[in-house]
Amino acid sequence: MNRSRVGGLLANSVVWGYALMILGPTLWVLSNAFKFKIDIITGATLSPFTWMNFQELLFSRQSDFLANLFNSALIGVVSTAIVIIAATMAAFTLAYLEVKPWVRWAILGWALLFHMLPTLTFVGSWYLMYSSIGLHGTYFAVIMTHAVHNLPMALFLMVSFVGALPRELIQAARMDGCTYAQVFWRIVFPLVRGGMIAATALTFIFSWSDFAISLTLTSRDTMTVPVAIATFAQEYDIRYGEMAAGTLLSIMPALLLILVGQNFIVRGLLAGAVK
Amino acid sequence: MSNVSLRGLKKSYGSVEVIPSLDLDIRSGEFVVLVGPSGSGKSTLLRMIAGLESIDAGTVSVEGEDVTQRDPGDRDMAMVFQSYALYPHMTVAENMTFALRMRGMDKTTIGERLTESVRMLSLEGLEHRKPGQLSGGQRQRVAMGRAIVRQPRVFLFDEPLSNLDAKLRARTRIELRELHEKLGATSIFVTHDQIEAMTMADRIVLLEKGRIQQVGSPREIYERPRNTFVASFIGSPEINMMEGKLWFDNGTAWFEQLVLRSRGSESASLAGVAAGGYTLGIRPEGFDIAREPLEGSVPMVVGAVEYTGSDTYAFGKSPMGDLTVKIAADFQAVAETLHTGETLHVKALADGWHLFDSSGERVTGG
Numbered sequence: 001m002n003r004s005r006v007g008g009l010l011a012n013s014v015v016w017g018y019a020l021m022i023l024g025p026t027l028w029v030l031s032n033a034f035k036f037k038i039d040i041i042t043g044a045t046l047s048p049f050t051w052m053n054f055q056e057l058l059f060s061r062q063s064d065f066l067a068n069l070f071n072s073a074l075i076g077v078v079s080t081a082i083v084i085i086a087a088t089m090a091a092f093t094l095a096y097l098e099v100k101p102w103v104r105w106a107i108l109g110w111a112l113l114f115h116m117l118p119t120l121t122f123v124g125s126w127y128l129m130y131s132s133i134g135l136h137g138t139y140f141a142v143i144m145t146h147a148v149h150n151l152p153m154a155l156f157l158m159v160s161f162v163g164a165l166p167r168e169l170i171q172a173a174r175m176d177g178c179t180y181a182q183v184f185w186r187i188v189f190p191l192v193r194g195g196m197i198a199a200t201a202l203t204f205i206f207s208w209s210d211f212a213i214s215l216t217l218t219s220r221d222t223m224t225v226p227v228a229i230a231t232f233a234q235e236y237d238i239r240y241g242e243m244a245a246g247t248l249l250s251i252m253p254a255l256l257l258i259l260v261g262q263n264f265i266v267r268g269l270l271a272g273a274v275k
Numbered sequence: 276m277s278n279v280s281l282r283g284l285k286k287s288y289g290s291v292e293v294i295p296s297l298d299l300d301i302r303s304g305e306f307v308v309l310v311g312p313s314g315s316g317k318s319t320l321l322r323m324i325a326g327l328e329s330i331d332a333g334t335v336s337v338e339g340e341d342v343t344q345r346d347p348g349d350r351d352m353a354m355v356f357q358s359y360a361l362y363p364h365m366t367v368a369e370n371m372t373f374a375l376r377m378r379g380m381d382k383t384t385i386g387e388r389l390t391e392s393v394r395m396l397s398l399e400g401l402e403h404r405k406p407g408q409l410s411g412g413q414r415q416r417v418a419m420g421r422a423i424v425r426q427p428r429v430f431l432f433d434e435p436l437s438n439l440d441a442k443l444r445a446r447t448r449i450e451l452r453e454l455h456e457k458l459g460a461t462s463i464f465v466t467h468d469q470i471e472a473m474t475m476a477d478r479i480v481l482l483e484k485g486r487i488q489q490v491g492s493p494r495e496i497y498e499r500p501r502n503t504f505v506a507s508f509i510g511s512p513e514i515n516m517m518e519g520k521l522w523f524d525n526g527t528a529w530f531e532q533l534v535l536r537s538r539g540s541e542s543a544s545l546a547g548v549a550a551g552g553y554t555l556g557i558r559p560e561g562f563d564i565a566r567e568p569l570e571g572s573v574p575m576v577v578g579a580v581e582y583t584g585s586d587t588y589a590f591g592k593s594p595m596g597d598l599t600v601k602i603a604a605d606f607q608a609v610a611e612t613l614h615t616g617e618t619l620h621v622k623a624l625a626d627g628w629h630l631f632d633s634s635g636e637r638v639t640g641g
Contacts, residue, residue: 166358175327175347175352177378
């Protein structure tokens with residue numbers, strides 16, 4: 001065997017190993033969703049097909065899954081809207097208005113640092129903050145926290161998108177009589193729509209799949225899907241079937257968003273790499 | 276039509292002084308070209324006039340009206356950018372009428388102005404295209420159209436021709452000049468290209484390091500450069516600069532081995548000039564050429580001959596340094612047989628020279 005074949009084999013095995021790490025559990029979960037509990041526990045590969053897990057999940061009185069889906073959607077949509085509007089406007093301000101350089105770097109630096117710190121470092125204090133003002137367990141608490149948590153990433157994405165617009169375009173609009181607000185709405189906003197779609201898809205998925213914040217700040221009424229799925233694992237009884245069915249259902253919106261937004265996401269992550 | 280006047284304009288970026296202090300008056304209807312090497316502050320100056328760049332001190336006024344603190348959109352100036360800066364998401368018509376729509380002008384007037392400008396710039400049939408579907412030349416015309424429809428008091432141009440190829444640039448230069456004659460609006464044009472400056476300007480403002488080196492008609496600037504910088508910047512091939520001693524002998528003026536004469540009475544332009552060290556500037560066309568030595572000529576060993584079609588230039592070494600010499604049309608026979616290594620004898624034409632003192636300021640000359 002020559003060198004390049006060894007290299008090729010190595011590369012292939014890395015890719016397949018990686019795929020196995022992701023696809024293995026996914027397939028396991030997928031198949032569990034359609035199995036009877038007894039088959040899951042005994043580890044039977046070929047087993048009778050059933051919709052029972054979905055029925056239990058969606059319609060039994062023990063489960064609030066439909067409400068959880070609604071909570072996740074509501075929290076995801078509202079927090080994403082806040083994040084995208086704030087991030088796009090902030091990006092425009094940082095890129096084109098006369099912001100002192102140190103202010104720009106301080107904001108972007110803080111955003112990066114905040115994004116790098118583990119979420120778990122913060123959830124304790126957030127819990128205390130919201131509890132002390134009586135807002136623990138409300139939609140407001142989770143939505144605001146998700147917004148704060150996801151803003152840095154969206155800000156970075158939007159800064160690269162908005163910053164990629166030619167400066168002269170903004171100046172031309174200024175010469176044409178636009179105020180900065182008009183420049184934003186009439187020129188910048190239509191031109192960074194692609195970037196906004198990418199940032200929206202990513203932000204929504206992050207909010208949708210968040211566990212740490214939602215676990216700490218939601219109550220029974222505001223519980224989101226990932227937290228609900230975790231509650232199926234109880235001390236004496238792990239309801240694998242329902243967990244699997246819930247996971248499958250919760251993947252759907254994210255999958256849909258990725259399919260719609262993947263072009264924009266790739267472009268967003270590469271923005272500014274080449275002209 | 277409006278006059279523009281700049282008083283004591285200053286601009287620094289941090290500790291870097293881009294424009295130390297600048298005064299300039301631009302007459303109504305005048306086509307003024309700001310020219311200078313890169314980093315001379317010409318674009319910054321234009322953007323300060325436009326209001327796109329903040330001003331540290333001084334005033335910009337249009338027709339006596341101080342507009343220094345006004346927003347760019349409230350100065351009644353239109354600008355054509357180097358990159359054209361067309362709005363990519365709008366059609367040609369939308370691009371051109373954007374400023375009018377922002378002002379809330381009524382639709383009939385907008386329509387009339389659009390039709391007129393489209394016709395003037397021969398953009399008919401392209402109104403509904405997006406900028407991405409246009410060629411470079413068409414984009415350039417749309418950018419012009421966007422300025423024209425506004426019928427502004429002042430037009431500002433920031434190197435609008437530099438993205439065109441050479442042929443199109445030459446044609447657009449003429450079109451732009453014709454357009455200016457037609458509209459008669461005050462125009463301020465920035466370029467680093469001396470040919471653009473020379474061919475288009477009523478008056479040239481030559482800038483270096485944020486300071487005005489000379490203001491004058493293209494002819495004045497070329498024929499009476501105020502200092503060595505102006506003399507070297509304008510003119511292609513570049514002027515020959517020689518340092519040396521000026522001395523007089525029986526009423527004849529000599530610069531090292533070259534005789535300096537004036538038209539009419541001999542050495543008239545040197546009356547009252549003291550002998551001593553100076554810098555002499557002679558443009559390539561300021562030489563008389565001969566195969567045999569003449570009185571007051573220097574020998575030049577030809578190093579290279581450049582034939583450009585209409586002109587022939589010889590480059591070579593002389594006792595007074597490297598020289599570039601244009602071979603006059605009546606000397607074409609020589610040009611055809613001229614070869615490297617041959618010795619020519621060159622002398623300064625009467626009034627074909629410029630004398631500068633040790634600080635580079637003009638003393639006298641043709």
